[in-house]
Amino acid sequence: MTDAPVTAAILVIGDEILSGRTKDKNIGYIAEYLTAAGIDLREVRIVPDVEEEIVGAVNALRSRYTYLFTTGGIGPTHDDITADCVAKAFGVPLNLDQRAVDMLLMRMKREDLNEARLRMARIPEGASLVENPISRAPGFRIGNVIVMAGVPAIMQAMLDNVVPGLVKGTPVTSEAVDATGVPEGAYAAGLKAVAERFPALSIGSYPSYSASGFTNQIVIRGRDLPAIAEAAIAIRALIEQLRAGAERPAS
Amino acid sequence: MTDAPVTAAILVIGDEILSGRTKDKNIGYIAEYLTAAGIDLREVRIVPDVEEEIVGAVNALRSRYTYLFTTGGIGPTHDDITADCVAKAFGVPLNLDQRAVDMLLMRMKREDLNEARLRMARIPEGASLVENPISRAPGFRIGNVIVMAGVPAIMQAMLDNVVPGLVKGTPVTSEAVDATGVPEGAYAAGLKAVAERFPALSIGSYPSYSASGFTNQIVIRGRDLPAIAEAAIAIRALIEQLRAGAERPAS
Numbered sequence: 001m002t003d004a005p006v007t008a009a010i011l012v013i014g015d016e017i018l019s020g021r022t023k024d025k026n027i028g029y030i031a032e033y034l035t036a037a038g039i040d041l042r043e044v045r046i047v048p049d050v051e052e053e054i055v056g057a058v059n060a061l062r063s064r065y066t067y068l069f070t071t072g073g074i075g076p077t078h079d080d081i082t083a084d085c086v087a088k089a090f091g092v093p094l095n096l097d098q099r100a101v102d103m104l105l106m107r108m109k110r111e112d113l114n115e116a117r118l119r120m121a122r123i124p125e126g127a128s129l130v131e132n133p134i135s136r137a138p139g140f141r142i143g144n145v146i147v148m149a150g151v152p153a154i155m156q157a158m159l160d161n162v163v164p165g166l167v168k169g170t171p172v173t174s175e176a177v178d179a180t181g182v183p184e185g186a187y188a189a190g191l192k193a194v195a196e197r198f199p200a201l202s203i204g205s206y207p208s209y210s211a212s213g214f215t216n217q218i219v220i221r222g223r224d225l226p227a228i229a230e231a232a233i234a235i236r237a238l239i240e241q242l243r244a245g246a247e248r249p250a251s
Numbered sequence: 252m253t254d255a256p257v258t259a260a261i262l263v264i265g266d267e268i269l270s271g272r273t274k275d276k277n278i279g280y281i282a283e284y285l286t287a288a289g290i291d292l293r294e295v296r297i298v299p300d301v302e303e304e305i306v307g308a309v310n311a312l313r314s315r316y317t318y319l320f321t322t323g324g325i326g327p328t329h330d331d332i333t334a335d336c337v338a339k340a341f342g343v344p345l346n347l348d349q350r351a352v353d354m355l356l357m358r359m360k361r362e363d364l365n366e367a368r369l370r371m372a373r374i375p376e377g378a379s380l381v382e383n384p385i386s387r388a389p390g391f392r393i394g395n396v397i398v399m400a401g402v403p404a405i406m407q408a409m410l411d412n413v414v415p416g417l418v419k420g421t422p423v424t425s426e427a428v429d430a431t432g433v434p435e436g437a438y439a440a441g442l443k444a445v446a447e448r449f450p451a452l453s454i455g456s457y458p459s460y461s462a463s464g465f466t467n468q469i470v471i472r473g474r475d476l477p478a479i480a481e482a483a484i485a486i487r488a489l490i491e492q493l494r495a496g497a498e499r500p501a502s
Contacts, residue, residue: 017282020283027297076436077435114436114437116443185368186365203329
């Protein structure tokens with residue numbers, strides 16, 4: 001564990017997410033996972049299966065954050081070009097990797113290891129492998145970039161395998177105050193005053209809306225537990241005071 | 252409608268998405284909506300509630316794509332800074348807009364229009380407003396940037412109000428071939444050959460995995476309907492031929 005902030009970005013690779021045909025299930029999962037591990041997710045990008053877009057995004061994000069996690073594009077078909085792009089971004093060769101071949105052989109016979117399947121064993125030079133207990137074709141880590149599958153069950157298993165080996169910071173703690181019934185516009189000024197008293201905390205107000213109307217949550221996030229507790233007390237007092245007052249519009 | 256490709260990006264603004272506490276429901280919805288409307292979604296970014304990150308992303312994305320859609324950060328609380336950032340990105344003043352004030356007055360009394368609520372009526376100079384039938388605080392459009400709420404029901408209503416006025420291209424059509432039971436690695440070579448015969452189409456293979464094993468879908472996307480039909484026939488023939496052959500490993 002380190003005191004310096006440990007940061008991360010996610011790069012989701014895939015036309016099927018951008019077309020809306022497949023709904024991404026990985027971003028929210030990884031976000032929650034990294035937050036719990038003490039790694040601050042700072043940016044996410046989704047790009048199509050286009051080499052220059054992937055290479056550009058890998059280089060932009062790996063230089064800005066402690067870690068970059070990619071999902072998607074590591075299967076055996078022609079549209080799976082993530083390994084090629086990551087090798088290109090690092091300027092290293094992409095060779096058939098015997099360790100990866102051995103992993104594939106745990107699940108299939110040598111005679112079934114055709115050219116397409118061997119694509120999944122091409123790993124950028126210098127990368128370590130990330131095991132895939134489900135379909136065996138591995139992910140990999142090169143430098144600060146961790147390349148994972150797009151299929152959620154496989155991605156989740158890879159995350160379990162790779163995160164224990166990463167540098168982590170102090171996890172962010174959050175505390176939520178339910179402000180439902182008090183409109184955001186009524187507590188905004190008081191909330192801003194609390195936020196100014198605790199500059200090291202991140203305090204946000206999150207409305208949601210359903211057929212039964214608005215509900216609001218105020219969330220305090222940070223690493224200073226006494227400050228979080230103190231801010232929560234101040235915010236609860238503010239909400240209670242307003243709740244006791246007149247009814248007002250819902251936002 | 253235009254023959255030139257009409258492109259778009261989405262910028263999701265919000266710490267709560269990056270922390271994983273709130274799971275984004277807007278990206279997939281907008282992606283599907285734009286695809287149906289003939290607008291190609293090419294990139295998505297998620298950034299925190301930090302001015303320089305938002306301004307940087309707005310400028311990067313608005314210069315690259317026909318349209319940029321933003322979600323989040325237009326409420327009355329201190330963490331709602333999207334309008335400020337978009338005004339800054341365009342280098343225009345952010346003034347109290349009487350049209351927006353009138354919209355807020357449809358839902359609340361003048362005496363309830365406090366400073367925080369009036370924040371929601373600050374609109375970059377030169378922007379047109381996007382109506383919000385639910386809570387009235389409007390979105391806006393300035394240049395090619397469309398600024399919407401983060402609450403899904405409100406965002407969806409804003410999209411309905413704004414998309415009819417946009418330039419659109421020929422919608423992309425897609426056809427899916429179910430390849431379940433035939434592993435990706437078995438059809439990858441044949442699929443690549445079909446993809447090479449139809450360079451104007453985008454052909455992808457999408458495995459999913461559940462407790463009952465892998466299912467694979469091959470999706471053909473493009474604007475040339477006869478070519479899509481021809482490619483689908485070729486891919487179905489390939490899959491049927493392999494299905495008739497020996498059982499093989501599942502990927």
